[in-house]
Amino acid sequence: MTLSAPRQPIYLDYAATTPVDPAVAEQMAACLTREGNFANPASRSHLYGWQAEEAVENARQQVADLIGADNREIVWTSGATEADNLALKGVWEARRRAGLPAGHLIVSAIEHKAVLDPAHWLAEQGVEVTYLTPNASGRIEAEVVRAALRDDTFLVSVMHVNNELGSVNDIAGIGAICREQDILFHVDAAQSGGRLALNVAEQNVDLMSLSAHKMYGPKGIGALYVRRDPGVKISAQIHGGGHERGMRSGTLPTHQCVGMGAAAQLAADRLAEDPPRIAALRDELWQGIADLPGIQLNTDLAHTACGHLNIAFGGCDGEMLLLSLRQLAVATGSACTSASLEPSYVLKAIGLSNDLAQASLRISLGRLTTEDEVQFAIQHIRDVVPKLQRKASA
Structure with missing residues (x-):
């Protein structure tokens, strides 16, 4: 099933800030x-x-x-x-x-x-x-x-x-x-x-x-x-x-x-309710794109907070990746360092190369994230990433 594009980008940057309840x-x-x-x-x-x-x-x-x-x-x-x-x-x-x-x-x-x-x-x-x-x-x-x-x-x-x-x-x-x-x-x-x-x-x-x-x-x-x-x-x-x-x-x-x-x-x-639901959506999102070539998780999900995904998209230009995924509001790193052109010092510290660090995205889900949003994010990533990889390797 193909999901139609949302009127506004889907918000997947809850680690940067959350809307006021x-x-x-x-x-x-x-x-x-x-x-x-x-x-x-x-x-x-x-x-x-x-x-x-x-x-x-x-x-x-x-x-x-x-x-x-x-x-x-x-x-x-x-x-x-x-x-x-x-x-x-x-x-x-x-x-x-x-x-x-x-x-x-x-x-x-x-x-x-x-x-x-x-x-x-x-x-x-x-x-x-x-x-x-x-x-x-x-x-x-x-x-x-x-x-x-x-x-x-x-x-x-x-x-x-x-x-x-x-x-x-x-x-x-x-x-x-x-x-x-x-x-x-x-x-x-x-x-x-x-x-x-x-x-x-x-x-x-x-x-x-x-x-x-x-x-x-x-x-x-x-x-x-x-x-x-x-x-x-x-x-x-x-x-x-x-x-x-x-x-x-x-x-x-x-x-x-x-x-x-x-x-x-x-x-x-909501501590007993929110984290398990958000973690399930987070895992669903990852499983929906995990088979794409050249991508990898930058963390161990068993020891990762419920809403976070940090993914390296190998073979992609980092700047083009963020621009091309325009239907998703995601981040390349901390909101406080998002204006920097340097690769994330956090990703460098865990051993990523400059190229992989710059081609990594932080996707963070939250209390208001829905199943439909996750499914659209999966579809959008699957549509965009292979095209970017082919273009980068041409």
Whole structure:
């Protein structure tokens, strides 16, 4: 059966961002106008402020519940990028203020730039940084972390789910090793919410970054989990009022906090339903194109988050591949590096050649992906790729 072309490209870039769930948008809209819960949550001298504060604290609890934390351990940020910066720079700054030496930081070589760039900055301040090489499927093995630890290691930062590959790291195992050595462990979990179960206590996590817009919440809001027992010390990176228990100043955007809380609640409620359904569609898509010549998976699907597919299309020109698959909204890599002409540093780190890395696509499915969309994607890829391969070899 031939499926007709959609009126708009089929959205298969859920790893870059997700649409706001209508139920989330409704709750956010109720916090914007004079008739709604619009007030400054720090204005504790009147009813409007109290109501806004109550809404923000309810949202904080919803985020805490998603990851098995205490609500006092949730610090609001503008997104996972700020949360990553606050974790890495904040821990280092707290050490510096305590008179401790610069020390040693461990990160994976395929972290998001929101971790790698602060790591590079810290190196300029005198911190020694070790970049861990992933295995061929994009995972950081726990024993690789153990082997890299030193007496002066103060922090390990390894993401839960890689944003390009979808590869899932054993953060509980890595966290256990760090806990044994009394070393802080930070996890960028921007891609985890609603895709994988999160429990900071069971997974031995000290600091965890979260993003609302990766789990059907709004952009511009995120959170950093900071363990309280025993307390993890971080220094604020944004000053101006001492909000968030002195860790992050700034007037809280009630509507965005409420949006992230509602999205977290939905993610928790749908955790048993969404990932298996999305994974089944993802597997169906892959099986529908797996027999095409010259293509390969860049990850091990057994250890890949439910919605991710990262595929190398051998024999294709990467730029022409993306242009020719114009009926599909897919990506060549991370949304934050999509303007770069260089091959993905993530794909290079797992051993792909420049040609294969540039001819790789990240296809990511989500809550709204349908069976018909998957079938059309299969048909479209099967129509386009062989033609490109023939043209490239002519």
